[in-house]
Amino acid sequence: MGHIVNTHQAEAWNGYEGEHWAAHQQRWDAVSQELNHHLLTAAAIGEQDHVLDIGCGNGQSTRLAAARAHRGHALGVDLSAPMLAQARATAAAEGVSNVRFEHGDAQVYPFEAGGFDVAISRGGIMFFSDPVTAFANIGRALRPGGRLVFVCPRDVHRQDWFVAPMTALLGRPPGPAGPREPGMFSLADHDHLHDLLSRAGFETVTATGIDVYMTYGSDAADAAEFVLGMGPVRFYLDQTGRPAEGVRSAVTAALRPYEVPGGVRMPGSFWLVAASRPLGDTLGTSPSGGRHF
Ligand SMILES: C[S@@+](CC[C@H](N)C(=O)[O-])C[C@H]1O[C@@H](n2cnc3c(N)ncnc32)[C@H](O)[C@@H]1O
Numbered sequence: 001m002g003h004i005v006n007t008h009q010a011e012a013w014n015g016y017e018g019e020h021w022a023a024h025q026q027r028w029d030a031v032s033q034e035l036n037h038h039l040l041t042a043a044a045i046g047e048q049d050h051v052l053d054i055g056c057g058n059g060q061s062t063r064l065a066a067a068r069a070h071r072g073h074a075l076g077v078d079l080s081a082p083m084l085a086q087a088r089a090t091a092a093a094e095g096v097s098n099v100r101f102e103h104g105d106a107q108v109y110p111f112e113a114g115g116f117d118v119a120i121s122r123g124g125i126m127f128f129s130d131p132v133t134a135f136a137n138i139g140r141a142l143r144p145g146g147r148l149v150f151v152c153p154r155d156v157h158r159q160d161w162f163v164a165p166m167t168a169l170l171g172r173p174p175g176p177a178g179p180r181e182p183g184m185f186s187l188a189d190h191d192h193l194h195d196l197l198s199r200a201g202f203e204t205v206t207a208t209g210i211d212v213y214m215t216y217g218s219d220a221a222d223a224a225e226f227v228l229g230m231g232p233v234r235f236y237l238d239q240t241g242r243p244a245e246g247v248r249s250a251v252t253a254a255l256r257p258y259e260v261p262g263g264v265r266m267p268g269s270f271w272l273v274a275a276s277r278p279l280g281d282t283l284g285t286s287p288s289g290g291r292h293f
Pocket of ligand 1: 006009013028029032054055056057058059061077078079080083104105106107121122123124125127128
């Protein structure tokens with residue numbers, strides 16, 4: 001394991017939050033399913049590419065990247081030991097051999113300079129205490145001309161998956177999230193996002209809005225059970241001591257309008273971000289142009 005500077009995030013993702021994601025791997029993958037196509041199409045991974053997946057969690061995006069880079073490799077890096085255990089076990093069970101997972105903090109992880117053709121992330125890059133340092137570190141891991149492609153949530157008010165259950169929980173709509181705080185909505189502001197990536201040394205930065213449906217369960221009661229088990233929600237319930245039954249029925253009612261025959265499908269809106277490490281940028285690249293594998 002490398003050096004960790006995001007200690008608060010590491011505690012959460014190695015504690016209840018990460019345990020919940022690890023225990024509900026398939027459910028979380030169903031939540032993010034529609035993002036995969038957007039992410040992987042934009043990443044345009046070649047069959048010989050070396051791919052870095054930042055905040056890979058249970059590793060679905062890493063395995064999908066590895067399938068495209070079938071003559072190359074994919075490396076997933078994450079803070080969460082329980083999720084990495086799921087990632088390794090799933091890759092082994094599926095017989096995916098050109099994939100590797102490492103425990104570390106992507107903000108400071110000593111990636112081999114210039115070792116990757118493309119870096120991707122499905123929502124694993126919003127939690128850095130120092131995003132410019134973190135994105136610069138990821139940039140150094142890319143070869144000159146290498147690409148960074150990721151998805152991250154847009155403004156809170158566009159996210160039914162967040163607003164509907166939180167309004168039921170709080171009794172009022174959630175307030176706007178501050179874009180400067182590490183957390184789910186930290187990259188929601190387009191100009192801020194653009195500025196961070198530019199300051200981290202990336203060029204040709206684009207952010208395209210994508211609207212998806214996120215599947216939260218088979219019906220409203222099932223989805224409410226899942227939502228009430230999530231780390232931040234559990235924390236809120238523990239702090240306020242609100243009675244579980246009242247909360248459960250309020251959240252179930254809030255999710256019922258989203259029930260469709262395939263399950264509970266809730267609209268979400270994301271940025272699909274693409275950026276490149278400048279072609280002429282040789283800073284930080286090892287003279288041998290060393291590879292990670
Ligand atoms: C919202 S989850 C997404 C997980 C996975 N990408 C997916 O789509 O299922 C965010 C992930 O980012 C990881 N993460 C947060 N900060 C990180 C950091 N500084 N370095 C590495 N991973 C980090 C967390 O441990 C967690 O697995």
